[in-house]
Amino acid sequence: MSVLIVGGGIGGLTTAVALHQVGITAHVYERAPELREVGAGFTIWSNAMKGxxxxxLEKQALARGAELKRFHTLSPKGNVIDTEEMESIYRTADATSICIHRADLQQILADALPSEQIQTGKECVGVEQQAESVTLSFSDGTRAEGEIVIGADGINSAVxxxxxxxxxxxxxxxxxxxxIAKTNELPADEAIFGMAKGVQLGFFPFGRESQTYWFVCPNAPIVRGTNESRFDHKTFLSSIANPLPSHLGHIIRNTPTEDLIIGNVFDRPPRSTWGLGRVTLLGDAIHPTTPNLGQGACMAIEDGIVLADSIRRADNHITALRQYEQKRKRRTAMITRQSWRIGKIYQYENPLLVHLRTLTFRLPIAGWIGRKTQQRLLSSTLPKL
Structure with a gap:
C-alpha cells in the first residue's frame, strides 16, 4: 500500500509513525524547505500522551517536555483564585500532561521515521483522483502517486x-x-492561567532549561493582530503585565519584540464531510479549533492513531477512510464547539460579567465542573496499535 501524507507537522508525522508501526509505508511531503524550529510551546494533554x-514515543516526549502537575488561576487583579492539583485527573486518564516546544515534538516524530519517508520543499498545488490511485502535484513540477492521500497541511489546507x-x-x-521567554521564574511543574477584561493569558514551564512559554490573547478587530505595523505591541503588553505578580510581569516585559509570535485566532465550524474517495483530512486541515482547551495538536495526534488503525484493519482503502472519519467526527466537533464557547467566557469585556466570572471561579463547584470537564477530555480511549 502506498500512502501519501501532505504536511509534516504534528498530525502528519504522527500518522506516518503510526502507519510505520503497523507495517505500512507512508511518504510525507512538507512545503517548508526543512523541518526547522518554528512556533512556540503547546500542551500535550493526557489523551494525546496516550497516543x-x-x-x-511517550518517554521521549516526557524527557523533552515539562510535566504539568498544578494549575493556578488568577483574577483580573493578579490574585490566585483557584488551584487545581492534576494528580487525580492524570490517574483517571492513565497518563500525565506536558508542555513542550512544537519543534521538539516534531523532531521526536521525524526521528522515528526513515529519513527517506520525509521530503521537504514540496508544496502541494493539486490533487487528482483516478479509479485506483491519487496523484499529487507540487509547485516544483514533480508529482507523486499513491493509493491514499491524507491532508494534514493545516488550517489553510491545499488538500x-x-x-x-x-x-x-x-x-x-x-x-x-x-x-518563549529566556527565564525560569516559574516552578518546574506549575502553570498559571489568568483572565481580565477582554484578555486571557497563560504561563507554562518548558521542557527546555531556563525558558518559559507564555501567551496573551486580547480582543481586537482582525486587522490589529498581524497587519498593523504601527501598533506598539510592547506598550500594550506592558499594560497587560501591570496587575500581574512581579515575576510574571517581568516575563512579559523582558521578552524582546522580535521574539513575539502574533497571530489571529480562527477556527472552522464542524464539517459533516471530511473526505472524498481516496482522500481524507486530519488535524487543523479539517477541524481547526481555538486554543482555549489546548487540544489542537492533541486532536491531530488522536486522528493519526485512529486513522492508522482504520487503514490496517479495513480490506478496502476507501472504506478505511470513511470509517476513520466516522469515528472522529463527534469528538472533534464537541471539542471545537466547547473551545469556542469557553473562549467567549474567557474574553468577557462587560465589567459585570467579568466580576461574575471571577466570583464563579472562586466557588468549589467551579473546580468540580472543571475537573469533570478535564476528565472527559483526557480519558479518551484510543485503539491499540
Whole structure:
C-alpha cells in the first residue's frame, strides 16, 4: 500500500509513525524547505500522551517536555483564585500532561521515521483522483502517486481546498501573542492561567532549561493582530503585565519584540464531510479549533492513531477512510464547539460579567465542573496499535 501524507507537522508525522508501526509505508511531503524550529510551546494533554505511548514515543516526549502537575488561576487583579492539583485527573486518564516546544515534538516524530519517508520543499498545488490511485502535484513540477492521500497541511489546507473549494475561516474576535521567554521564574511543574477584561493569558514551564512559554490573547478587530505595523505591541503588553505578580510581569516585559509570535485566532465550524474517495483530512486541515482547551495538536495526534488503525484493519482503502472519519467526527466537533464557547467566557469585556466570572471561579463547584470537564477530555480511549 502506498500512502501519501501532505504536511509534516504534528498530525502528519504522527500518522506516518503510526502507519510505520503497523507495517505500512507512508511518504510525507512538507512545503517548508526543512523541518526547522518554528512556533512556540503547546500542551500535550493526557489523551494525546496516550497516543504517543501507542507509537512508542511517550518517554521521549516526557524527557523533552515539562510535566504539568498544578494549575493556578488568577483574577483580573493578579490574585490566585483557584488551584487545581492534576494528580487525580492524570490517574483517571492513565497518563500525565506536558508542555513542550512544537519543534521538539516534531523532531521526536521525524526521528522515528526513515529519513527517506520525509521530503521537504514540496508544496502541494493539486490533487487528482483516478479509479485506483491519487496523484499529487507540487509547485516544483514533480508529482507523486499513491493509493491514499491524507491532508494534514493545516488550517489553510491545499488538500481541503482541492476537495471542497475555498471556505471562509471564522475569526474568534481575539488574537494571540505567543513567546518563549529566556527565564525560569516559574516552578518546574506549575502553570498559571489568568483572565481580565477582554484578555486571557497563560504561563507554562518548558521542557527546555531556563525558558518559559507564555501567551496573551486580547480582543481586537482582525486587522490589529498581524497587519498593523504601527501598533506598539510592547506598550500594550506592558499594560497587560501591570496587575500581574512581579515575576510574571517581568516575563512579559523582558521578552524582546522580535521574539513575539502574533497571530489571529480562527477556527472552522464542524464539517459533516471530511473526505472524498481516496482522500481524507486530519488535524487543523479539517477541524481547526481555538486554543482555549489546548487540544489542537492533541486532536491531530488522536486522528493519526485512529486513522492508522482504520487503514490496517479495513480490506478496502476507501472504506478505511470513511470509517476513520466516522469515528472522529463527534469528538472533534464537541471539542471545537466547547473551545469556542469557553473562549467567549474567557474574553468577557462587560465589567459585570467579568466580576461574575471571577466570583464563579472562586466557588468549589467551579473546580468540580472543571475537573469533570478535564476528565472527559483526557480519558479518551484510543485503539491499540
Amino acid at each position: 504517543l505511548r501507542e507509537i512508542g 481541503r481546498a482541492s476537495l471542497f473549494g475555498t471556505e471562509t475561516l471564522r475569526y474568534a474576535g481575539y488574537y494571540c501573542y505567543r513567546a
